[in-house]
Amino acid sequence: MSVRRLAPDALQPASFAFDEPNRAFVAAQIAKYPPGRQASAVIPLLWQAQKQAGGWLPRAAIEHVAEVLDMPKIRVMEVATFYTMFNLEPVGQHFIQLCGTVPCHCMGAEDLKAVLKTRIGEERQVSADGKFSWLEVECLGACTNAPMVQINDDYFEDLTPETFGRLLDDLAAGRPVKVGPQNGRAKSEPLGGPKTLLEPGLYDGSAVGAWTAAFDERIAAQKAAKEAAARAAAEAAQVAAAQPAPVPAPKPAEPKPAESKPAESRAGQSKSAAPAPAAAAADDAAKPALLSAARDGRPDDLKLIWGVGPKLETMLHRMGVFHFDQIAGWSAANLAWVDQNLEGFRGRAVRDDWIGQAKKLAAGWRPESAVGEKPTK
Ligand code: FES
Secondary structure, three states: OOOOOOOOHHHOOOOOOOOHHHHHHHHHHHOOOOOOOHHHHHHHHHHHHHHHOOOOOOHHHHHHHHHHHOOOHHHHHHHHHHOOOOOOOOOOOEEEEEEOOHHHHHHHHHHHHHHHHHHOOOOOOOOOOOOEEEEEEOOOOOHHHOOOEEEOOEEEEOOOHHHHHHHHHHHHHOOOOOOEEOOOOOOOOOOOOOHHHHOHHHOOOOOOOHHHHHHHHHHHHHHHHHHHHHHHHHHHHHHHHHOOOOOOOOOOOOOOOOOOOOOOOOOOOOOOOOOOHHHHHHHHHHOOOOOOOOHHHOOOOHHHOOOOOHHHHHHHHHHOOOOHHHHHOOOHHHHHHHHHOOOOOOOHHHHOOHHHHHHHHHOOOOOHHHOOOOOOO
């Protein structure tokens, strides 16, 4: 914010009074307000006084407005020195306000400032012929058409040093000038034409609900996977029940070292309560192939499966699950079996579609947060 002081005494006129047309304007403004509230008209009266005085407010004009409105002079002085729309020192015939706020700055306001300094001089100085003076101001609300200047009451936008120079030449010569954008576009339409209005997706409704539909599809897929797992488990139980009950006999340890059962018993399973033979057979049928250890001692990072954290990963290792391709090869019944053995996390495997996720991970896909990591396989 610049310092705002009245102009030096040498520049101040001895007196000021509204001329005849402006006296009518003043009376009309005051008449808008109830008796005793005429101070409400202080802004339009100061504005009109500035116009009459040649684009700035001498001390005498401020004091005259105070008299007309029956206000203390200091109150009117406060208003005049607060609002930057009031110039407190003489300005040129063409008073240029250059926007220097960020959008205009980024689009070349500094180049326009260089033009002003070269042709007119420092800001607040009136050129020798009295035609120009300039001031850098904050945003004038035409950022779309940056960089821009306001000259007296008009905006000149989309300027370059060249077009701005020509504009100043025309003003100096008294030639007519074109107000608004100087690059050929109409008002603030998109540069290059109204392409935005031709984007059909914005108007034909095809984009509406697409995001919600993606969620709906995912939920439906999870539900279908859950139902398939339940059906497979029920079928396996039926098949097992129809077979004669096997005579349980202790089996010797599997000779295959890489594909043996996990050393630990499943969490939550009582050692003393042996399952019924039919149920045990169904259980065995649904049980996926498990490993006693990770191949080459290098397990996959199972935490890349959405919903699996360190605790679940440890549980899976104990169960004999170490690799994405193990999970990717499971049937729905296998998945249901694992799901039922996730003590404290039951339902996670089906809900989060571990098979689908593992297929992608086994093929090399990685979640965004892990992009750049070396695949574990
Ligand atoms: S930043 Fe210049 S008009 Fe808004």
